[in-house]
Amino acid sequence: MDRLASRFAACKAQGRAALITFVTGGDPDVAATPAILDALVAGGADIIELGMPFTDPMADGPAIELANLRSLGSGTKTTHIFAIATDFRARHPDTPLILMGYANPMLVRGSGWFADQCKAAGVDGVICVDIPPEEDGELGPTLRAAGVHLVRLATPTTDAARLPAVLNGASGFLYHVSVAGITGKQQAAQASIELAVEKLKAATDLPIAVGFGVRTPEQAAAIGRIADGVVVGSAIVDIVGSHGDAAAPFVQHFVASLSGALLPRTQETAA
Amino acid sequence: MTDTISLPNSLRSQPDANGHFGAFGGRYVAETLMPLIIELERVYKEAKADPAFDAEFAELLRSYVGRPNPLYYAGRLTEALRAKAAPGKGAKIYLKREELNHTGAHKINNCIGQALLARRMGKKKVIAETGAGQHGVATATVAALFGMECKIFMGAKDVERQKPNVFRMKLLGAEVIPVHSGSATLKDSMNDALRYWVSNVHDTFYIIGTAAGPHPYPELVRDFQSIIGKETRAQMLEAEGRLPDMLIAPVGGGSNAIGLFHPFLDDPEVAMIGVEAAGEGLDKKHAASLAGGASGILHGNRTYLLQDEDGQITEAHSISAGLDYPGIGPEHSWLHEIGRVKYMPIKDEEALESFQTLSKLEGIIPALESAHAVAAAEQIAPTLDADKIIVINLSGRGDKDIFTVADALGAEM
Ligand SMILES: Cc1ncc(COP(=O)(O)O)c(C=O)c1O
Numbered sequence: 305m306d307r308l309a310s311r312f313a314a315c316k317a318q319g320r321a322a323l324i325t326f327v328t329g330g331d332p333d334v335a336a337t338p339a340i341l342d343a344l345v346a347g348g349a350d351i352i353e354l355g356m357p358f359t360d361p362m363a364d365g366p367a368i369e370l371a372n373l374r375s376l377g378s379g380t381k382t383t384h385i386f387a388i389a390t391d392f393r394a395r396h397p398d399t400p401l402i403l404m405g406y407a408n409p410m411l412v413r414g415s416g417w418f419a420d421q422c423k424a425a426g427v428d429g430v431i432c433v434d435i436p437p438e439e440d441g442e443l444g445p446t447l448r449a450a451g452v453h454l455v456r457l458a459t460p461t462t463d464a465a466r467l468p469a470v471l472n473g474a475s476g477f478l479y480h481v482s483v484a485g486i487t488g489k490q491q492a493a494q495a496s497i498e499l500a501v502e503k504l505k506a507a508t509d510l511p512i513a514v515g516f517g518v519r520t521p522e523q524a525a526a527i528g529r530i531a532d533g534v535v536v537g538s539a540i541v542d543i544v545g546s547h548g549d550a551a552a553p554f555v556q557h558f559v560a561s562l563s564g565a566l567l568p569r570t571q572e573t574a575a
Numbered sequence: 576m577t578d579t580i581s582l583p584n585s586l587r588s589q590p591d592a593n594g595h596f597g598a599f600g601g602r603y604v605a606e607t608l609m610p611l612i613i614e615l616e617r618v619y620k621e622a623k624a625d626p627a628f629d630a631e632f633a634e635l636l637r638s639y640v641g642r643p644n645p646l647y648y649a650g651r652l653t654e655a656l657r658a659k660a661a662p663g664k665g666a667k668i669y670l671k672r673e674e675l676n677h678t679g680a681h682k683i684n685n686c687i688g689q690a691l692l693a694r695r696m697g698k699k700k701v702i703a704e705t706g707a708g709q710h711g712v713a714t715a716t717v718a719a720l721f722g723m724e725c726k727i728f729m730g731a732k733d734v735e736r737q738k739p740n741v742f743r744m745k746l747l748g749a750e751v752i753p754v755h756s757g758s759a760t761l762k763d764s765m766n767d768a769l770r771y772w773v774s775n776v777h778d779t780f781y782i783i784g785t786a787a788g789p790h791p792y793p794e795l796v797r798d799f800q801s802i803i804g805k806e807t808r809a810q811m812l813e814a815e816g817r818l819p820d821m822l823i824a825p826v827g828g829g830s831n832a833i834g835l836f837h838p839f840l841d842d843p844e845v846a847m848i849g850v851e852a853a854g855e856g857l858d859k860k861h862a863a864s865l866a867g868g869a870s871g872i873l874h875g876n877r878t879y880l881l882q883d884e885d886g887q888i889t890e891a892h893s894i895s896a897g898l899d900y901p902g903i904g905p906e907h908s909w910l911h912e913i914g915r916v917k918y919m920p921i922k923d924e925e926a927l928e929s930f931q932t933l934s935k936l937e938g939i940i941p942a943l944e945s946a947h948a949v950a951a952a953e954q955i956a957p958t959l960d961a962d963k964i965i966v967i968n969l970s971g972r973g974d975k976d977i978f979t980v981a982d983a984l985g986a987e988m
Contacts, residue, residue, distance in 0.1 A: 407872040412886030459607040485774035
């Protein structure tokens with residue numbers, strides 16, 4: 305089993321959803337990122353999504369957009385992102401690491417180069433916002449040949465007719481984008497998330513993670529009861545935004561509140 | 576079987592079923608938007624096959640836009656260039672008068688077409704990005720015409736630079752949303768329009784202003800703008816009894832240029848020049864994605880982009896807000912690579928010069944975008960024999976630019 309599969313299996317065995325946390329690499333700067341990533345792990349994150357900054361993050365709301373600009377403004381380069389990933393892998397051999405970002409920075413030197421870098425850095429999967437299944441050929445085959453998952457996204461507009469196209473070639477896990485919109489504050493109703501997850505579960509055996517608009521321990525707990533993973537991004541990025549390179553302890557404190565909320569009830573009372 | 580370097584029988588049969596023009600184009604958008612653009616593709620195919628759609632489009636172009644606009648022989652410009660040329664040299668120059676359209680540019684052709692598609696899809700709200708405000712004004716205009724709610728995303732810097740157009744859009748009933756993100760110019764207004772669209776796909780139609788974006792936009796914008804080339808063809812046959820030798824058009828995203836070029840792509844005797852904005856020079860700040868960029872992915876398509884070695888998009892610069900974009904439509908990237916169209920950079924100062932030349936010689940104040948094409952023609956015409964014919968696409972009128980030009984010339988208004 306690869307790192308992602310064993311982590312999802314381990315969480316399942318503990319009767320809880322995996323906590324997946326996102327921060328933008330190099331935000332506020334390259335030097336501050338390792339401590340922030342360690343804080344995510346120490347706070348109880350199961351899987352780390354590391355954002356690759358891009359000048360034009362058109363699927364992101366203001367919080368993550370500003371994080372991208374802070375990162376680029378402080379001089380972050382793609383080589384820094386891979387260096388951050390390589391060091392993370394050395395410190396945390398078992399924690400799955402996903403790179404998330406946009407097609408252009410990933411493909412500018414060719415998909416072969418990118419896949420090689422991912423493999424060498426111990427990256428387990430990639431989420432590319434602007435590569436839908438129709439354009440999978442740009443990135444998917446090379447990543448999969450390197451043993452790196454290209455995680456697919458399903459959204460509220462992905463209807464039953466389209467879902468098979470999304471699932472065809474999907475691996476690692478399926479990311480359910482719970483709102484038709486951008487990252488940030490907009491939240492989906494719990495009932496609509498439940499309905500969507502139910503449909504996705506009927507269509508695939510892949511673990512299903514739910515993200516976009518999840519900001520509080522309460523929301524995380526509610527989604528964790530039905531999904532295999534809960535993704536929290538903007539709420540953490542906001543903390544980095546307000547505390548800068550002193551953000552690590554605040555990040556850890558907040559992530560601990562999320563991971564605590566995902567513990568199964570029996571363990572919660574025992575603790 | 577064809578090998579990889581042979582060209583298709585017709586250069587007018589692109590894109591392929593997946594929206595690719597050779598290695599360019601495609602659909603690089605978030606999954607949320609995919610079902611909608613697939614639906615748009617279906618509706619567009621249906622509309623294309625429906626004579627009633629075409630009839631309504633043609634009638635609005637006639638009675639509302641004022642088409643056909645003239646193909647005008649620019650005699651004084653031609654003679655002025657001949658006077659400086661070697662004996663027997665100096666091509667005859669015609670202007671395709673897109674600046675006489677309602678709202679003063681070619682942009683309205685495309686907006687009418689897309690508004691008809693929006694209505695066909697049952698969408699009552701439209702959004703658009705705009706740089707100089709020309710596409711914003713054209714979109715606000717068709718929204719008023721069709722009784723649709725309209726939001727225009729415009730970089731905060733451009734809102735400042737283009738106050739008259741901002742007020743025009745408001746008069747037309749549109750809401751103008753200043754975009755503060757990124758560099759607060761055209762590319763950022765496109766980012767924010769996409770952000771809004773992804774959050775409102777259920778009831779909103781995005782009227783993209785140029786022949787770029789995810790498939791099927793580059794194709795449908797081209798088709799709606801092809802009226803420019805179709806008219807030019809008929810008018811030139813009428814005036815001269817033959818096709819022109821050369822077409823010259825400015826290229827921002829590339830919609831007016833592809834509209835003029837496309838009906839002539841299979842006529843090898845017609846040469847074509849797309850004019851990119853070289854800003855302060857190709858070694859300084861500019862907006863020439865073909866001359867100074869590389870293939871990449873932005874705003875839904877693979878195309879030539881201004882970018883650094885990490886694939887970060889770099890800021891474009893042109894004195895002409897309509898050319899101030901770090902990309903270009905994918906069909907131009909393909910036409911550039913196969914060599915069918917040549918692209919030529921023209922600097923701010925050259926465009927400024929031609930802006931004044933055309934005003935004084937022909938009594939026509941061109942848009943700064945169009946002035947780039949005039950500048951290219953001024954350089955090329957004297958090198959061609961006097962019996963050659965050039966058509967310049969006069970894509971827009973220059974009223975919107977008088978403040979910028981006065982500023983650049985240091986003149987008091
Ligand atoms: C008059 C005029 N010409 C040309 C352009 C460039 O756009 P395109 O290359 O799509 O024709 C613009 C864009 O605003 C314009 O207003």
